Amino acid sequence: MRGAALKLGQVLSTMEDSTIPPLIKNELERARAEADFLPDDQLEKALEAAYGDNWKNRLESFKINPIAAASIGQVHEAFLKESGEKVVIKIQYPGIAECVDQDINNFKRIIKCIVCVIMLVMGIFPEGTFMENMIEVIRKEFKEECDYIKEANKLEMYRKMLENDKNYYVPKVYKEHSNDKCLCMEFAEGIPIDKFVDSGVPQELRNYLGELLLRLALKEIFLFRFMQTDPNPANFFYDTKKNQLVLIDLGAGRTFEKEFTVNYAQLVHSAANRNEELIIEYSKKTKVLSGEENKKTLDAYMKMSLALGEAFNKEADPYYDFSTQEATEKVRNSIDVDI
Numbered sequence: 001m002r003g004a005a006l007k008l009g010q011v012l013s014t015m016e017d018s019t020i021p022p023l024i025k026n027e028l029e030r031a032r033a034e035a036d037f038l039p040d041d042q043l044e045k046a047l048e049a050a051y052g053d054n055w056k057n058r059l060e061s062f063k064i065n066p067i068a069a070a071s072i073g074q075v076h077e078a079f080l081k082e083s084g085e086k087v088v089i090k091i092q093y094p095g096i097a098e099c100v101d102q103d104i105n106n107f108k109r110i111i112k113c114i115v116c117v118i119m120l121v122m123g124i125f126p127e128g129t130f131m132e133n134m135i136e137v138i139r140k141e142f143k144e145e146c147d148y149i150k151e152a153n154k155l156e157m158y159r160k161m162l163e164n165d166k167n168y169y170v171p172k173v174y175k176e177h178s179n180d181k182c183l184c185m186e187f188a189e190g191i192p193i194d195k196f197v198d199s200g201v202p203q204e205l206r207n208y209l210g211e212l213l214l215r216l217a218l219k220e221i222f223l224f225r226f227m228q229t230d231p232n233p234a235n236f237f238y239d240t241k242k243n244q245l246v247l248i249d250l251g252a253g254r255t256f257e258k259e260f261t262v263n264y265a266q267l268v269h270s271a272a273n274r275n276e277e278l279i280i281e282y283s284k285k286t287k288v289l290s291g292e293e294n295k296k297t298l299d300a301y302m303k304m305s306l307a308l309g310e311a312f313n314k315e316a317d318p319y320y321d322f323s324t325q326e327a328t329e330k331v332r333n334s335i336d337v338d339i
Contacts, residue, residue, distance in 0.1 A: 037069050038093065046094050050182040058177060060084060070234070072096055072145055072251070077187065080177070086187040087174060090148070097146035141229065145251035148183040154226075154250040155185070161224050162247075167212055169244045190237025190246045209238060210322070212245045222265055225256045260286060271309025279305050 038046065043064070047055045056062065060079040068075040073092040080087055144150065152173045159170035169188065177184035191199075193213075197206055213236070220227040228235065230252035237246035256264075263285040270278035279302065283289040289301065307327040311320045 037066055037074055038091075040064060042094065043091065046091050046181070049094070050091070050179055057081070062089075068234070070232075072142075080174070087177070087184050088187050089177070090183040090185070092146065092148065092181045097143070141252050141254075144254075145230075147180055148178060148251075149180050151249075151251045151253075152178050152183060154253040158224075158226065158228075158247065158250050158253065161226070167244060168216065169239065169242070169246045170250075171246070171248060185248070188237060188239070188246045188248055189241065190239040190244075192234045193236040193238050193245070194233035196238045196240075209245070216245070221256065222261055225258060225261050226253060227256070228253050267305075268309065268312060271305045272312035272314070274306055274309065274313075276302055276306075 051058065058081055060081045062078040063076055066074040066076050067088070073090050073096070075088050075090050078087050078089050079085065152175055155170060155173045159172070162168045162170055171186040171188040174184040174186075193209060197209065217227070228247065228250055230249065232249075235247065235249040237248060238244075239246050263282050267279065267282035267286055267288070270282055280289065280298070283301070283305070284291050289298075293301070310325070310327055311322075
């Protein structure tokens with residue numbers, strides 16, 4: 001499996017455990033981890049299309065077997081001929097960008113015919129526009145991710161944003177070896193954060209990594225107004241030697257207007273303080289609500305907002321325990337209406 005269908009599966013596989021039935025989630029996680037590699041002859045043609053017939057001249061060595069594969073492309077280890085630097089080259093699957101709409105539309109039909117029915121029965125998604133909107137957002141982001149030149153620019157911008165924070169590291173981009181179909185980056189050491197955490201690390205270290213992720217998310221929204229919106233844990237490496245979180249994929253990065261982030265901060269603050277009047281006010285300002293919702297929908301939305309605000313409530317315990325939280329269950333029980 002590749003392309004937009006795999007991207008949708010990746011997004012669903014990262015949802016909270018109590019939201020997706022274990023059988024479905026296990027299959028989605030397996031699909032995320034086992035993306036198909038390009039056959040060698042197709043890989044050769046992809047490299048020739050990106051760099052020309054003499055593509056090998058720019059490299060000291062190139063490993064044919066990829067070190068990773070995802071929905072859009074696969075990643076290979078290489079060494080540059082001029083500098084001898086160790087790099088990774090992300091190679092886009094041929095034809096992926098041209099097939100986005102077809103893949104999304106086909107997956108949408110499957111969802112509506114099979115998966116959506118199962119999920120609605122089990123109370124995973126609300127009826128109405130939620131699934132439709134999610135698929136359309138993924139369509140837009142997937143098209144954006146297919147442009148590696150844009151991703152290279154995002155990586156450079158993000159690297160500069162975090163250059164003075166030693167807790168995080170963004171690898172260097174080699175633009176002279178990058179184009180819209182191939183992205184060349186510095187080789188970054190580290191272990192995908194989900195695999196590292198599952199290896200039995202101490203709770204203290206798990207807490208530290210969780211704090212790094214949460215701090216990063218808050219910085220992205222409220223300071224940088226630029227966020228990595230792809231939740232795939234394979235996009236986050238932990239470098240055990242440097243004690244750093246390494247951020248390797250910015251294809252889904254997007255910017256936010258200042259007005260939105262200011263209003264969103266007020267929305268989070270209102271939810272944390274359980275101020276229902278301000279929740280409604282700032283939900284309209286951020287366009288989360290249109291102002292045309294009926295009472296049943298507003299009641300459900302309010303329950304969700306209050307549940308999600310619990311993590312930021314100052315009057316609660318100083319540390320919010322995500323392992324025992326009930327917010328997800330409260331949200332799921334509130335979305336049986338058309339929102």
